[in-house]
Amino acid sequence: MEDLEENTTVFSTLRSLNNFISQRMEGMSGLATPGSTQSGLQSQYQQRMQLEEQAGQIHSKSQLLQVEREKMQMELSHKRARIELEKAANTNARNYEREADRNQELLTRIKQYQERETEAENKLKEQMEMNKSYKKSMETMSKKLQEKESKLAEANETITVLKGKISELQWNIMNQEMQMTSQDSQKKELMEQLDVQQKKWQEASQQIQTLQASQSLLAEYEQKIKDLEQKFSQQEHDALIVKNMKAELARFPKMERELRQVKEENAYFREMKENNGLLKEEVEGLQRKLERYEKVQAQLVTVELENEKLLGKLKNWEKLEQSTGLNIRTPDDLSRQIVALQQRELVLKEQNSTITNSARILEKARQQLQEEILRIQSQLLDEKKKREQHEALVRRLQKRVLLLTKERDGMRAILESYDSELTPSEHSPQLNRRMREAEDMVQKLHAHNTELEAQLSQVLEEVGNHKQRAEMLEVEMKVLKSQECTAEPSTIITKEEVATLRMKIEELEAERSKLEEENRSLEMKLEKLTLQGDYDPSRTKVLHFSMNPASLAKQQRKEEQQQLQEECERLRELVRVLEGGGSVPANLEGVGSFQSPQEIA
Amino acid sequence: AYGINSILYQRGIYPPETFTRIQKYGLTLLVTTDCELKNYLNNVVEQMKEWLYKCIVQRLVVVISSIENNEVLERWQFDIECDKTINDQSAPREKSQKVIQEEIRSVIRQITATVTFLPLLETPCAFDLLIYTDKDLAVPEKWEESGPQFIANSEEVRLRSFTTTIHKVNSMVAYKRDSVP
Numbered sequence: 001m002e003d004l005e006e007n008t009t010v011f012s013t014l015r016s017l018n019n020f021i022s023q024r025m026e027g028m029s030g031l032a033t034p035g036s037t038q039s040g041l042q043s044q045y046q047q048r049m050q051l052e053e054q055a056g057q058i059h060s061k062s063q064l065l066q067v068e069r070e071k072m073q074m075e076l077s078h079k080r081a082r083i084e085l086e087k088a089a090n091t092n093a094r095n096y097e098r099e100a101d102r103n104q105e106l107l108t109r110i111k112q113y114q115e116r117e118t119e120a121e122n123k124l125k126e127q128m129e130m131n132k133s134y135k136k137s138m139e140t141m142s143k144k145l146q147e148k149e150s151k152l153a154e155a156n157e158t159i160t161v162l163k164g165k166i167s168e169l170q171w172n173i174m175n176q177e178m179q180m181t182s183q184d185s186q187k188k189e190l191m192e193q194l195d196v197q198q199k200k201w202q203e204a205s206q207q208i209q210t211l212q213a214s215q216s217l218l219a220e221y222e223q224k225i226k227d228l229e230q231k232f233s234q235q236e237h238d239a240l241i242v243k244n245m246k247a248e249l250a251r252f253p254k255m256e257r258e259l260r261q262v263k264e265e266n267a268y269f270r271e272m273k274e275n276n277g278l279l280k281e282e283v284e285g286l287q288r289k290l291e292r293y294e295k296v297q298a299q300l301v302t303v304e305l306e307n308e309k310l311l312g313k314l315k316n317w318e319k320l321e322q323s324t325g326l327n328i329r330t331p332d333d334l335s336r337q338i339v340a341l342q343q344r345e346l347v348l349k350e351q352n353s354t355i356t357n358s359a360r361i362l363e364k365a366r367q368q369l370q371e372e373i374l375r376i377q378s379q380l381l382d383e384k385k386k387r388e389q390h391e392a393l394v395r396r397l398q399k400r401v402l403l404l405t406k407e408r409d410g411m412r413a414i415l416e417s418y419d420s421e422l423t424p425s426e427h428s429p430q431l432n433r434r435m436r437e438a439e440d441m442v443q444k445l446h447a448h449n450t451e452l453e454a455q456l457s458q459v460l461e462e463v464g465n466h467k468q469r470a471e472m473l474e475v476e477m478k479v480l481k482s483q484e485c486t487a488e489p490s491t492i493i494t495k496e497e498v499a500t501l502r503m504k505i506e507e508l509e510a511e512r513s514k515l516e517e518e519n520r521s522l523e524m525k526l527e528k529l530t531l532q533g534d535y536d537p538s539r540t541k542v543l544h545f546s547m548n549p550a551s552l553a554k555q556q557r558k559e560e561q562q563q564l565q566e567e568c569e570r571l572r573e574l575v576r577v578l579e580g581g582g583s584v585p586a587n588l589e590g591v592g593s594f595q596s597p598q599e600i601a
Numbered sequence: 602a603y604g605i606n607s608i609l610y611q612r613g614i615y616p617p618e619t620f621t622r623i624q625k626y627g628l629t630l631l632v633t634t635d636c637e638l639k640n641y642l643n644n645v646v647e648q649m650k651e652w653l654y655k656c657i658v659q660r661l662v663v664v665i666s667s668i669e670n671n672e673v674l675e676r677w678q679f680d681i682e683c684d685k686t687i688n689d690q691s692a693p694r695e696k697s698q699k700v701i702q703e704e705i706r707s708v709i710r711q712i713t714a715t716v717t718f719l720p721l722l723e724t725p726c727a728f729d730l731l732i733y734t735d736k737d738l739a740v741p742e743k744w745e746e747s748g749p750q751f752i753a754n755s756e757e758v759r760l761r762s763f764t765t766t767i768h769k770v771n772s773m774v775a776y777k778r779d780s781v782p
Contacts, residue, residue, distance in 0.1 A: 531678070531757035531773055540659055540733045543740060544747045545645055549638065553668045553727035 010062045017058070021051060215581060354495050369480050376473040383466035390459035397452045404445050411438055602646045605730070606632045607709055608663055608677055611716045614728050626702045628709060645730050648741065652734060653768065656683035660733035664750045667724045673752050673777070674722060677712075680771040704763030708772055711760045718758075719776050754778045 317334070415438060418431065603625055610620050610631045615638070620631040633639060652658045663677040731747060740746065752775055760772040 528757070530680070531759070531775060537736075539736055541736050541738070542731050542733055542747050542749050543744050544729055544731045545641065546743050546745050547641065548729045549641065550664070550666055550668075550727040550729040553725075554671070557668050 010058070010065070013058050017051070017054065218581070350495070350499070354498060357498060365480075369477070372473075373477060376470070376477075380470050380473075383463075383470065387463045387466065390463055393459060394456050397456055400452070401449060404449060408442060408445065411442065602642050603630050603632065604679075604709060604712060605642065605663055606630065607712050608665075609633065609728060611713060612665060612675070612719075612722055612726070614665065614722075614726050626706045626709065628706050630709065644743070645732075648744070649732065652732070652738075653681070653683070657735050657738055658683070658732060659735070662731040662733070662750070664729045664731060665722070665726050666729070666750070667722075668727050669724055673750050674726065675719065675777070676750070676752055676755070676775040678773050678775065680773075682769040682771070684767050701763065701765050704761070708761050708763055708770075711772075715758065715760065715774055719774070752777050 415435065418435075606620070607630060609615055610617065610633075615633060615635065619633055619635050621634050622629050623632055624630075633642075649658060649661070658681050660681060661679045664673055665675040665677075666673045729747075729750070731750065754777060755775045756778050757773060757775045760774065762769060762771040764770070
């Protein structure tokens with residue numbers, strides 16, 4: 001409030017300032033016009049300065065006021081705080097006093113309580129002693145009590161046991177009574193059921209009797225019905241027959257009329273048919289004539305064409321006659337000529353074939369001969385080689401012979417010289433031995449010589465033989481070569497034989513082909529039959545296991561069929577019985593059992 | 602036996618669920634699990650082995666006939682040519698197991714392939730095994746003689762053959778020609 005008041009003083013001073021300034025400005029403006037501007041300015045300046053000084057003063061005053069305000073506030077707050085402190089101190093002091101009082105009270109109480117405690121303890125002790133004495137007495141009492149309790153317990157047990165027995169007995173009695181009652185009730189129920197069932201049985205028997213009676217009646221009725229139905233059917237049948245007869249009778253006159261009409265029509269139609277037949281025959285005859293005429297015309301045309309062709313041919317023949325230069329006037333001559341030509345051709349062909357055959361044979365012979373020639377040449381060469389070898393051997397042997405003869409001559413000369421020398425001296429047997437040895441040598445040499453000469457002679461003979469053979473072969477070659485040239489005339493002689501042989505060959509070949517075809521067909525059949533499973537019964541037989549699956553399957557099938565047939569028959573019997581309402585007991589029971597549940601329900 | 606099992610499976614003589622797969626000759630083959638059938642096949646095969654060793658068997662035929670009218674519908678025929686010069690003393694002939702198995706495999710594959718052109722077997726069928734043997738063979742117990750069971754109007758097809766150097770087997774199938782062409 002003081003601040004506000006101070007502020008209001010400031011605002012009021014400021015307002016007064018502004019008012020003063022505005023007044024002065026008005027005054028100044030009123031005074032400014034009479035031309036003393038400089039003094040106005042100075043005064044204005046001075047006024048402004050004064051104003052500013054005033055404003056500064058006011059400002060400082062306001063500041064002062066503010067500071068004073070603040071100071072006042074501070075002092076107020078200080079006072080307040082002091083007051084509060086004093087209050088707080090007072091309250092604290094009071095509290096302190098109160099607590100002190102309380103403490104004293106509590107102390108007094110504690111003392112009282114302590115005194116009481118001591119008293120209580122004393123009492124406790126006394127009571128504890130009392131308690132001990134009491135406990136002892138209690139123990140004795142408890143022992144007595146336990147004894148009594150044990151006795152009591154025994155007594156109780158006996159009591160419970162007896163009670164249990166009693167209860168069991170009672171329970172048994174109850175059960176038995178219950179059973180009695182239940183049995184009585186069951187008995188009653190059973191008696192009631194018995195009565196009910198007896199009644200039912202009586203009713204059932206009565207019903208059965210009624211049923212039987214009704215069934216018999218039914219059967220009778222059904223028979224009657226069947227009879228009546230049969231009669232009815234017969235009557236219907238008769239009625240139908242009667243109706244048919246009536247209808248037929250009614251139809252009879254109509255039929256007679258129709259008959260007459262039909263007969264007349266028949267006669268008419270027959271006449272018409274005969275006429276038609278005659279007309280058809282005429283038509284056919286005319287058609288045939290037409291065809292014949294047309295054929296004849298066609299034949300005419302063809303004949304004319306043939307005529308022209310024949311004329312042309314004739315002209316050709318005539319031309320031929322001129323062109324060929326042969327003696328041909330008629331076609332017979334031509335044909336004869338042609339036949340003759342053909343025969344010549346056949347003959348020539350035969351000759352040709354024979355010549356070719358002979359040529360082939362000769363070629364084969366030539367080849368064989370060439371082979372023989374080659375062989376013989378090789379043999380010749382071999383023999384020449386052998387001969388040369390033999391000649392070489394001969395020369396060697398001759399040389400040996402010469403050498404040996406020379407040796408012999410030498411040895412003989414030596415021997416003669418020895419003889420000439422030795423005969424006077426009559427030397428030792430050594431010389432005789434040497435003589436004998438020399439003679440033996442000479443004999444051996446002689447033998448060897450003779451052997452060699454024999455070998456030589458043999459070789460020479462062989463050589464001679466080979467030469468002869470070679471000469472023979474050469475001769476044969478020449479002969480064969482000559483034979484090649486002279487082969488032709490010989491073939492003609494054997495031509496007939498060859499032809500016959502050929503014919504035989506052809507027949508044989510035809511037979512062979514037929515036989516081959518038959519063979520093939522037979523083999524095919526055999527193959528097919530073996531494929532189909534055929535066999536030779538004389539060499540094979542067919543075995544199979546007795547218990548084989550096919551036979552088992554057949555047996556099973558038969559058994560199934562039999563079972564099915566039996567079932568069928570049974571079912572048929574049942575059907576018949578059911579249709580007839582039969583007297584078979586099994587069916588009756590079935591029927592009765594079917595009916596009784598219905599009654600009970 | 603494997604060929605017979607293949608024929609039975611392929612022609613549907615027995616239901617497919619009664620067959621199980623085994624590996625043989627490098628192929629997956631189907632053999633039956635039905636005890637009675639296995640028993641029957643074992644009996645027949647045992648007897649066949651004995652006869653094959655003695656070179657008495659000439660032919661084995663699987664006949665498939667309809668149960669209803671006993672009509673033969675198919676005939677699988679295996680001709681066996683046995684080299685009778687072989688005996689226990691002669692040296693074993695060299696032919697590799699692999700080559701023989703390859704040939705058997707091709708025959709079984711061919712059996713499977715022939716099913717494509719054979720007519721369908723509409724009616725329930727049963728099969729029988731016939732063995733063609735020498736005439737002078739003693740018929741063993743449980744076996745009996747039977748007819749050859751030809752097909753009246755048949756088409757025949759030859760299949761591959763295989764040889765083990767001692768036996769040569771030629772196979773073929775004959776089936777009833779369909780009435781509708």
